[in-house]
Amino acid sequence: MINDIVVSRAIATRFFEKFDAALELDAAIVGAGPAGLVAGRYLAEAGLRVALFESKLSIGGGIWGGGMMFNEIVVQNDALEILDDFGIEHRDYGNGYHTADAVQTASALAYYASRKGLTVLNGVRVEDVLFSEDRVGGVVALWSAVLSAGLHVDPLSFQSKVVIDATGHDADVTRTTVRKAGINLRTSTGEVLGERCMWAEKGERSVVENTGEIYPGLYVAGMAAAAVHGSCRMGPIFGGMLLSGRKVAREIIDKIGA
Numbered sequence: 104m105i106n107d108i109v110v111s112r113a114i115a116t117r118f119f120e121k122f123d124a125a126l127e128l129d130a131a132i133v134g135a136g137p138a139g140l141v142a143g144r145y146l147a148e149a150g151l152r153v154a155l156f157e158s159k160l161s162i163g164g165g166i167w168g169g170g171m172m173f174n175e176i177v178v179q180n181d182a183l184e185i186l187d188d189f190g191i192e193h194r195d196y197g198n199g200y201h202t203a204d205a206v207q208t209a210s211a212l213a214y215y216a217s218r219k220g221l222t223v224l225n226g227v228r229v230e231d232v233l234f235s236e237d238r239v240g241g242v243v244a245l246w247s248a249v250l251s252a253g254l255h256v257d258p259l260s261f262q263s264k265v266v267i268d269a270t271g272h273d274a275d276v277t278r279t280t281v282r283k284a285g286i287n288l289r290t291s292t293g294e295v296l297g298e299r300c301m302w303a304e305k306g307e308r309s310v311v312e313n314t315g316e317i318y319p320g321l322y323v324a325g326m327a328a329a330a331v332h333g334s335c336r337m338g339p340i341f342g343g344m345l346l347s348g349r350k351v352a353r354e355i356i357d358k359i360g361a
Contacts, residue, residue: 127263130142131267134156134269140212163209166209179340192204227247240262274331306335314347
């Protein structure tokens with residue numbers, strides 16, 4: 104016999120175990136695209152307390168639609184090791200290009216990241232950061248549905264040693280921090296420079312180069328790194344996103360340990 108209250112209690116109890124564990128973190132990742140998921144997997148695998156905040160219900164970012172809703176993606180030689188690490192099948196297309204099914208890729212990234220210990224809080228939007236003594240020290244979040252409805256509800260805070268902005272083209276976390284804290288970033292102007300036009304070769308290279316700490320406690324990865332540093336977009340080739348996620352994880356592991 105199924106008891107409805109037991110079902111409700113089981114869901115609430117298990118969720119709040121995850122929620123409580125996310126209140127004090129080593130790393131808070133904002134944005135569940137490829138860079139955020141890859142970073143989350145490697146950080147969790149290293150033994151760090153890490154949670155990922157995603158404003159949508161679905162996770163995977165822009166992978167699902169491939170290019171123009173053709174659900175295949177392209178990855179170059181440099182990132183094949185990461186596909187293999189996640190058990191993602193890929194096919195050689197020649198000249199250093201490889202294709203992978205977009206649905207399998209998004210699913211595998213989410214599956215392995217969560218299996219390695221990444222806590223995912225989806226349907227949760229980060230609207231601010233915790234800031235003190237000239238350092239970012241966590242995120243401030245609220246249910247996405249509450250914000251969409253325009254309800255006057257206060258958010259809750261999640262403390263973290265570092266925050267990774269993996270929010271994609273908009274670089275929401277970094278822009279909010281600059282606007283509200285009046286900080287200067289580690290860019291050529293001290294500001295968010297904005298993403299430039301499509302140039303896949305340059306974009307793939309620069310997104311990895313620009314991944315890293317942009318302000319004490321605040322890191323950028325994936326397309327957020329491109330937007331913050333003013334580098335080019337690259338479209339449906341995803342090697343740079345994967346490599347960016349691994350790079351930011353390695354930098355944080357080296358800095359704060361496990």
